[in-house]
Amino acid sequence: MVGLITAPNLKQDGLVHAFTTRLGGVSTGAFESLNLSRRDGEADGAVEENRARVKAALGLKSLVFARQVHGNAVMRIDSPPADGAAGEGDAMMTNVPGIGLAVQTADCVPLLLFDSDNRAIAAVHSGWxxxxxxxxxxxxxxxxxxxxxxxxxxxxxxxxSISPAHYRVGPEVIEQFGSLLGDTEGLIGPRDAEGGGRLDNAGAVRRQLIEAGVLRDAIWMSDACTFADDSLFSCRRAKGGPFGGQAGVIGLA
Structure with missing residues (x-):
C-alpha cells in the first residue's frame, strides 16, 4: 500500500490530497521505494509506476509535475500535459476537477492550498x-x-520538510531572510562561529501565509522531519549521494 500523510483540515468532500512517503513503491537502493522524482541512476519505468500508484490511490485522472527551479513562478493548469510535465515553475494552480498537482521535495517545504469558495487549489514547492x-x-x-x-x-x-535541528544555513541565507522577513525571531537559531544558524523554513512559510491573510486556524503543519524520519526522502541525509523525492499532491474530485 502507498504510504500517505494527510492534513486534517483538507479532508473535505470533493477534494483529494496527500503528502507521499517513500513507502509502497517499486524503486530500489537509494530510491527505495516510492520515488517520484526522475533522477540519474533510477531504474527505467520505476518512477512512472510509482506515480501511477499515487494517482490510483487518490483517484485522480492525471498527475502534473512542474520543472522546479527554486523560483516563485506560478503556473495555471487548465488541462493536463500529455506527458504529465508542466513548464518551469515552483507552484501550480487549477480549478479543473481530476487534475492532480504535485510538487516534489526531499527537504524543502511542500505547501497545499484550497479555496473552497471558488473550488480552486494550488501546490507549492518552497525551498529557502x-x-x-x-x-x-x-x-x-x-x-x-x-x-x-x-x-x-x-x-x-x-x-x-527538514526541521531546524538538522538544517544549518550560512550567513548569506540568514541575511536574505532578514531582508525579507525583518523579524526572524523564532525562525533562525543562535549564530555559530561562522555566522550560520539553524533555519525553520516551514515556520517561515507559515508566517508568510499569516501575513498574506490566511487565518492561523486554517493552517496545518506537519511535525515530521525529512532528515530524521527514514520513511521520507532527504537530500541532506544523502550527503551528496543519490536520493529520491516525495511529493505534495492535491486535486479536485
Whole structure:
C-alpha cells in the first residue's frame, strides 16, 4: 500500500490530497521505494509506476509535475500535459476537477492550498530560495487574480520538510531572510562561529501565509522531519549521494 500523510483540515468532500512517503513503491537502493522524482541512476519505468500508484490511490485522472527551479513562478493548469510535465515553475494552480498537482521535495517545504469558495487549489514547492522570494504569497495573489480567491478563506497544509535541528544555513541565507522577513525571531537559531544558524523554513512559510491573510486556524503543519524520519526522502541525509523525492499532491474530485 502507498504510504500517505494527510492534513486534517483538507479532508473535505470533493477534494483529494496527500503528502507521499517513500513507502509502497517499486524503486530500489537509494530510491527505495516510492520515488517520484526522475533522477540519474533510477531504474527505467520505476518512477512512472510509482506515480501511477499515487494517482490510483487518490483517484485522480492525471498527475502534473512542474520543472522546479527554486523560483516563485506560478503556473495555471487548465488541462493536463500529455506527458504529465508542466513548464518551469515552483507552484501550480487549477480549478479543473481530476487534475492532480504535485510538487516534489526531499527537504524543502511542500505547501497545499484550497479555496473552497471558488473550488480552486494550488501546490507549492518552497525551498529557502522560494521562501525568500515569498512564493506562498505569489501563489495566493495568482489565485486571487485567476479565481477570485480571498486569502482569509483559504485552507493551507504544510507537509514534511527538514526541521531546524538538522538544517544549518550560512550567513548569506540568514541575511536574505532578514531582508525579507525583518523579524526572524523564532525562525533562525543562535549564530555559530561562522555566522550560520539553524533555519525553520516551514515556520517561515507559515508566517508568510499569516501575513498574506490566511487565518492561523486554517493552517496545518506537519511535525515530521525529512532528515530524521527514514520513511521520507532527504537530500541532506544523502550527503551528496543519490536520493529520491516525495511529493505534495492535491486535486479536485
Amino acid at each position: 530560495r522560494g521562501t525568500v522570494q515569498d512564493i506562498a504569497k505569489a501563489t495566493l495573489m495568482a489565485m486571487h487574480d485567476a479565481y477570485g480567491t480571498h486569502t482569509n478563506r483559504v485552507k493551507a497544509a504544510i507537509g514534511p
